[in-house]
Amino acid sequence: xxxxxxxxxxxxxxxxxxxxxxxxxxRMQLTTLADEIRSQxxxxxxxxxxxxxxxxxxxxxxxxxxxxxxxxxxGAWATSTAFAAGPVASVAEYINAHPVDKDFGRTxxxxxxxNRYLYESPAIGLHPAxxxxxxxxxHVLTSPSGLPDQSFYDQWQSSPFADEYLASMxxxxxxxxxxSTTGPNFIGISFxxxxxxxxxxxxxxxxxxxxxxxxxxxxxxxxxxxxxxxGPGAYTVALTADHGVAPPPExxxxxxFDAGRISVQQLIARAEESMTKTLGAGTHVSQFAxxxxxxxxxxxxxxxxxxxxxxxLVADLKTVPGVLRVxxxxxxxxxxFEGDAAGRQSALSFFxxxxxxxxxLFKPYWIESLNTTTHGxxxxxxxxxxxxxxxxxxAKGEYLMRVSPTDVAPTLAFxxxxxxxxxxxxxxxxxxxxxxxxxxIAPSLVQLTAAAAFANRxxxxxxxxxxxx
Ligand SMILES: [Zn+2]
Numbered sequence: 001x002x003x004x005x006x007x008x009x010x011x012x013x014x015x016x017x018x019x020x021x022x023x024x025x026x027r028m029q030l031t032t033l034a035d036e037i038r039s040q041x042x043x044x045x046x047x048x049x050x051x052x053x054x055x056x057x058x059x060x061x062x063x064x065x066x067x068x069x070x071x072x073x074x075g076a077w078a079t080s081t082a083f084a085a086g087p088v089a090s091v092a093e094y095i096n097a098h099p100v101d102k103d104f105g106r107t108x109x110x111x112x113x114x115n116r117y118l119y120e121s122p123a124i125g126l127h128p129a130x131x132x133x134x135x136x137x138x139h140v141l142t143s144p145s146g147l148p149d150q151s152f153y154d155q156w157q158s159s160p161f162a163d164e165y166l167a168s169m170x171x172x173x174x175x176x177x178x179x180s181t182t183g184p185n186f187i188g189i190s191f192x193x194x195x196x197x198x199x200x201x202x203x204x205x206x207x208x209x210x211x212x213x214x215x216x217x218x219x220x221x222x223x224x225x226x227x228x229x230x231g232p233g234a235y236t237v238a239l240t241a242d243h244g245v246a247p248p249p250e251x252x253x254x255x256x257f258d259a260g261r262i263s264v265q266q267l268i269a270r271a272e273e274s275m276t277k278t279l280g281a282g283t284h285v286s287q288f289a290x291x292x293x294x295x296x297x298x299x300x301x302x303x304x305x306x307x308x309x310x311x312x313l314v315a316d317l318k319t320v321p322g323v324l325r326v327x328x329x330x331x332x333x334x335x336x337f338e339g340d341a342a343g344r345q346s347a348l349s350f351f352x353x354x355x356x357x358x359x360x361l362f363k364p365y366w367i368e369s370l371n372t373t374t375h376g377x378x379x380x381x382x383x384x385x386x387x388x389x390x391x392x393x394x395a396k397g398e399y400l401m402r403v404s405p406t407d408v409a410p411t412l413a414f415x416x417x418x419x420x421x422x423x424x425x426x427x428x429x430x431x432x433x434x435x436x437x438x439x440x441i442a443p444s445l446v447q448l449t450a451a452a453a454f455a456n457r458x459x460x461x462x463x464x465x466x467x468x469x
Contacts, residue, residue: 004055014095015076023054024082025063033409034062040418050166051190060188075153090176094169101148109138123202125248127372160214163191167218171225180229198245199371236392240405241385248373252365259365262322264288274316278309292356300357322366327359345378
């Protein structure tokens with residue numbers, strides 16, 4: 001389950017019939033920037049949000065967007081009855097005129113000459129290509145069946161064509177619903193391809209570099225479109241990323257680092273052995289997911305009542321190769337991690353009732369994934385991301401202060417003249433806005449999230465502590 005799945009809502013397809021569960025913002029605990037500008041400004045601004053993933057598009061668009069659209073893995077653009085009773089006309093118009101299936105058989109090759117790319121190709125640590133994708137350029141987007149099927153749609157979502165589509169669709173919808181004559185309005189786009197591509201190909205691959213080269217061009221096209229629709233200098237752009245990505249362990253090992261892949265089976269087996277020894281026979285572990293052991297009902301309470309069993313479990317788990325640290329949910333809830341950065345990071349990502357029972361921190365360069373690589377740790381390669389502002393109200397310059405993607409929403413809110421709840425607004429960075437004290441209210445706000453290398457999880461976690469991927 002993801003943070004936006006909602007069985008009370010029904011998926012709305014812009015193409016073939018879909019069977020996915022509905023999606024909504026029902027689990028979101030906080031207000032969003034999009035919600036606040038809609039509720040505070042008069043007339044209410046337009047809000048549109050696009051991504052390949054519902055869990056990326058929905059937190060950007062908030063609870064009442066004019067349009068929120070994502071790509072269903074079965075091969076159709078979609079929204080949900082939580083946001084629209086049926087297809088939104090301006091979105092449907094674009095999708096009908098630009099069928100993704102037209103990219104079947106299209107070739108993706110390097111945008112620049114080979115010698116402009118860093119590192120080796122294929123990337124060290126590349127896992128066997130899935131869904132027919134070849135290990136090096138050129139990539140022809142096809143499928144074993146010879147028809148546009150799930151294999152093709154998977155390849156398409158890992159290609160720069162998907163990013164180009166999102167930007168182009170956003171411009172079309174913005175223009176159609178009146179961004180040129182009203183404002184301020186809001187556009188949220190999450191470019192998901194770099195994330196998916198890096199899982200499969202490694203952030204060091206030529207493919208990853210090419211996605212960023214082409215994303216840079218796509219952003220240029222997007223800004224040119226906004227110049228045309230809204231006017232040059234009449235909008236503000238914020239660009240950030242919700243996380244980074246680890247190097248493939250095989251690459252780190254070659255470089256002499258202590259690195260590897262954690263075996264989930266081994267973790268679970270070690271936990272079961274430990275608790276069988278101390279608590280008695282039976283199944284104790286429900287699953288391991290996103291750094292947590294989830295225990296069967298009542299098992300954690302059994303450990304709480306038996307401190308020796310808890311200590312033994314922690315000690316036993318630490319013997320699994322790659323495990324650095326084991327933290328119980330009581331420790332995470334108590335949050336007594338003064339002077340302990342990793343402990344504080346862990347406590348920040350703990351959400352009582354949703355997170356698991358035992359958190360397991362891996363050593364640097366150790367990952368748990370069957371893909372080429374993944375993300376989700378607190379290490380620099382996973383948490384260092386860009387935060388870039390551009391346009392109306394922004395003073396040009398490079399600011400060498402510590403900032404976070406959570407500063408983006410308060411900064412845009414400030415420029416739009418709306419207030420966010422104190423907890424959110426406290427993070428605002430005045431230094432990013434113009435120094436003469438006459439702050440422009442941007443007629444249009446554009447919030448982009450590029451899943452670029454080097455980041456933390458924050459776009460989903462602004463409203464959604466549940467899951468990121
Ligand atoms: Zn991911």
